[in-house]
Amino acid sequence: MATFVQKYGGTSVGSVERINAVADRVKRWHDDGHRVVVVVSAMSGETNRLEGLGYEIAGQPDPREMDVLLSSGEQASVALLAMALMQRGCKSRSYLGTQIRLQTDANHMKARIEDIETAKLDTDLDAGIVPVVAGFQGVGPNGDITTFGRGGSDTTAVAVAAALKADECQIYTDVDGVYTADPRVVPTARRLESVTFEEMFELASLGSKVLHSRSVEFVGKYGVPLRVLSSFEDGPGTLITTEDRSMEQPIVSGVTYARDEAKLTLTAVPDVPGVASRILSPIGAASIEVDMIVQNIGGDGTTDFTFTVRRADFDRAHEILLATGQELNAGSVTGDDKIAKVSAVGVGMRSHAGVATTMFDALGHEGINIQMISTSEIKISVVVEERQLENAVRVIHTAFGLDDDAVDEEVD
Ligand code: ASP
Ligand code: MG
Numbered sequence: 001m002a003t004f005v006q007k008y009g010g011t012s013v014g015s016v017e018r019i020n021a022v023a024d025r026v027k028r029w030h031d032d033g034h035r036v037v038v039v040v041s042a043m044s045g046e047t048n049r050l051e052g053l054g055y056e057i058a059g060q061p062d063p064r065e066m067d068v069l070l071s072s073g074e075q076a077s078v079a080l081l082a083m084a085l086m087q088r089g090c091k092s093r094s095y096l097g098t099q100i101r102l103q104t105d106a107n108h109m110k111a112r113i114e115d116i117e118t119a120k121l122d123t124d125l126d127a128g129i130v131p132v133v134a135g136f137q138g139v140g141p142n143g144d145i146t147t148f149g150r151g152g153s154d155t156t157a158v159a160v161a162a163a164l165k166a167d168e169c170q171i172y173t174d175v176d177g178v179y180t181a182d183p184r185v186v187p188t189a190r191r192l193e194s195v196t197f198e199e200m201f202e203l204a205s206l207g208s209k210v211l212h213s214r215s216v217e218f219v220g221k222y223g224v225p226l227r228v229l230s231s232f233e234d235g236p237g238t239l240i241t242t243e244d245r246s247m248e249q250p251i252v253s254g255v256t257y258a259r260d261e262a263k264l265t266l267t268a269v270p271d272v273p274g275v276a277s278r279i280l281s282p283i284g285a286a287s288i289e290v291d292m293i294v295q296n297i298g299g300d301g302t303t304d305f306t307f308t309v310r311r312a313d314f315d316r317a318h319e320i321l322l323a324t325g326q327e328l329n330a331g332s333v334t335g336d337d338k339i340a341k342v343s344a345v346g347v348g349m350r351s352h353a354g355v356a357t358t359m360f361d362a363l364g365h366e367g368i369n370i371q372m373i374s375t376s377e378i379k380i381s382v383v384v385e386e387r388q389l390e391n392a393v394r395v396i397h398t399a400f401g402l403d404d405d406a407v408d409e410e411v412d
Contacts, residue, residue: 001033001034001035002034002035002167002168003034003035003036003037003125003164003165003166003167004029004034004035004036004037004166004167004168004169004170005036005037005038005039005157005158005160005161005164005166005168005169005170006025006026006029006036006037006038006039006157006170006172007038007039007040007041007135007153007154007156007157007169007170007171007172008022008038008039008040008041008081008172008231009041009044009153009171009172009173009174009231010041010042010043010044010045010046010047011044011173011174011231012041012172012173012174012231012232013040013041013042013043013044013077013080013081014043014044014045015043016080018231019077019080019081019084020084021231022038022040022081022084022172022231023081023084023085023087023088023090024088025172025231026038026081026085026090026130027085027088027090030090030128030130031090035125036130037121037125037130037131037132037133037160037164037166038081038130038131038132038133039132039133039134039135039153039156039157039160040074040077040078040081040132040133040134040135040153041073041074041077041135041136041153042073042074042076042077042136043073043076043077046073046076046077047070047073047136047150050069050070050072050073051066051069051070053069054066054069054070063108063109064108064144066108066109066147067108067109067137067144067145067146067147068145070109070136070147071096071097071134071136071137071145071147074096074134074135074136074137074153075096075134077134078094078095078096078132078133078134079094081094081132082094082130082132085130085132090130091127091128091129091130092129092130092131092132093124093129093130093131093132094131094132094133094134095120095121095131095132095133095134096134096137097133097134097137097138097139097145097146097156098138098139098143098145099120100116100117100118100120100121100131100133101115101116101117101139102115102116102117102133102137102138102139102156102159103115103116103117103138103139103140103141104138104139104140104146104148105140105141105146106140106141106142106144106146107146108140108144108146108147109146109147109149110148110149111138111140111146111147111148112148112214113138113148113155113156113159116159116160116163118163118164121133121160121164122164133156133160134156135152135153135154135156135157136148136152136153136155136156137152137156138156148212148214149212149214151209151211151212152212152214153212154171154211154212154214154215155212155214155215155218157169157171157215158215158216158218158219158224158226159215159218161224161226162218162221162222162224166224167225168225168226168227169224169225169226169227170226170227170229170237171211171215171226171227171228171229172229172230172231173210173228173229173230173231174230174231174232175210175228175230176191176229176230176233176235176237177191177192177228177229177230177235177236177237177238178191178192178195178200178203178208178210178211178228178238178240178254179191179192179254180192180253180254180255180397180402181254181255181256181393181394181397181402182208182256182257182393185257185390185393185394186255186393186394186397186403188397188398188402188403188404188405189397189402189403189404190402190403190404191237191238192238192253192254193236193238193239194238194239194240194241195238195239195240195241195253195254196240196241196242196243196249196253196347197216197219197220197226197240197241197242198220198347198378199253199254199345199346199347199378200216200219200240201213201216201217201220202343202345202376202378202379203253203254203256203343203345204216206256206257206258206341206343206345206379206381207256207257207258207259207341207343208254208256210228211228211240216240219240219242220242223242225239225240225241226239226240227239227240228240249346249347249348250346250348250400250401250402251346251348251349251352251355251400252344252345252346252348252349252355252400252402253345253346253347253348254344254345254346254402255342255343255344255345255393255396255397255400255402256342256343256345256393257340257341257342257343257389257392257393258340258341258343259340259386259389260310260311260312261291261308261309261310261311261339261340261341261383262308262309262310262311262313262314262317262335262336262337262339263292263306263307263308263309263335263336263339263371263372263383264306264307264308264309264314264317264318264321264333264334264335265304265305265306265333265334265335266279266304266305266306266321266324266325266328266330266331266332266333267302267304267330267331267332267333267334268298268300268302268304268330268331268332269302269303269304269305269328269330269331270301270302270328270329270330271297271301271302271303275303275305275328276293276295276305278324278327278328279305279307279321279324279328280293280307282320282323282324283307283309283317283320283321286316286317286320288309288310288313288316288317288320289309289310289313290307290308290309291307291308291309291310291341292307292308292341292372292374292381292383293305293306293307293308294306294307294372302330302331306372308339308341308372308383311337314335314337318333318335321333338385338386338387339371339383339384339385339386340383340384340385340386340389341381341382341383341384342381342382342384342389342392342393342396343379343380343381343382344359344379344380344396344400345378345379346378346379346400347378349377349378349379349380350377350378355380356373356375356380358399358400359380359382359396359399359400360382361399362395362396362398362399363382363384363392363395363396365395366391366392366395368384368385368388368391368392368395369384369385369388370382370383370384371383371384371385
């Protein structure tokens with residue numbers, strides 16, 4: 001008898017029909033003698049709808065109230081699924097984050113989980129009851145409802161699995177696993193049998209929407225076996241592993257992208273110590289996240305300082321940078337909010353040289369200009385013009401031999 005935490009995303013519980021299908025699936029696992037805890041998202045579109053209402057009422061809604069609002073989507077879906085299970089003769093009980101004391105820090109809309117009380121869940125499981133836990137929400141230090149950022153139900157599932165020492169955390173979604181690239185952009189993309197949590201973390205942080213990046217952090221920290229699989233068809237999905245198998249891995253496991261990027265440049269900045277901090281501190285103070293940074297020293301002893309931010313933060317960052325530029329007696333501020341980031345990720349990069357060259361060659365051949373580059377041990381990211389994004393993803397995917405037909409040819 002094994003313990004499973006199964007998480008169903010918004011599309012999987014998007015209608016009464018689908019909730020019923022999820023209940024059938026959960027009941028099968030339960031009837032097979034397993035201990036099953038279910039975590040669900042809000043019905044698809046619901047969190048967007050609620051978020052939209054919040055922004056309509058208040059241009060910059062109060063984060064505490066946003067959490068009360070956004071968390072209500074999951075309150076509805078847990079109750080519906082618990083009812084559907086009971087309807088099938090399967091004992092079930094729904095829980096909100098507060099009810100299982102899913103403790104978080106006080107950061108509204110991006111809270112981090114600190115602790116989960118498992119007593120209620122254990123008691124239920126011992127009694128043959130299927131607990132259905134609301135994803136994406138917890139309770140802050142003073143008892144306020146908190147949420148974990150969009151897509152955060154994955155993190156609830158992995159955290160509950162870690163707390164219960166579950167045998168596997170299964171993320172049921174509308175795709176049948178993690179792919180070498182977004183199949184909508186790259187039709188020849190392949191499902192990965194397995195991917196290491198480090199790679200998955202990079203893929204999720206760099207744009208892949210399959211898993212919430214914070215959920216992947218938990219896999220690394222607590223060694224929770226995690227599987228991504230389809231809630232519509234049976235299949236093995238993709239296993240997120242904690243093993244280091246970099247020697248036997250392909251050089252690149254996946255190519256991912258983020259469209260919502262923007263870059264800003266402050267030219268002719270005096271080249272003296274402390275300048276980078278003077279430029280970025282006010283940006284950070286405005287809670288704007290800076291991603292890539294490039295600084296170039298010109299012949300005249302000044303530097304051009306370029307960095308990227310989320311597109312939604314572009315206007316505010318631009319304003320702040322104008323003010324900083326004046327204070328520093330720098331040159332001008334230029335910006336571009338039509339850029340995108342493409343990244344190749346693979347633990348195999350650790351043991352292979354020339355990976356960057358392969359990627360840059362492929363882009364060069366296609367006439368795609370690289371505007372910025374950043375690398376880490378297991379990833380290379382480039383910024384390109386947004387209109388060239390899809391093409392860039394495809395040529396990089398091909399260059400690293402990830403295309404499905406390339407695999408077929410190898411087999412032939
Ligand atoms: N319902 C939340 C969202 O749409 C959390 C989740 O689905 O994971 O972001
Ligand atoms: Mg999701």
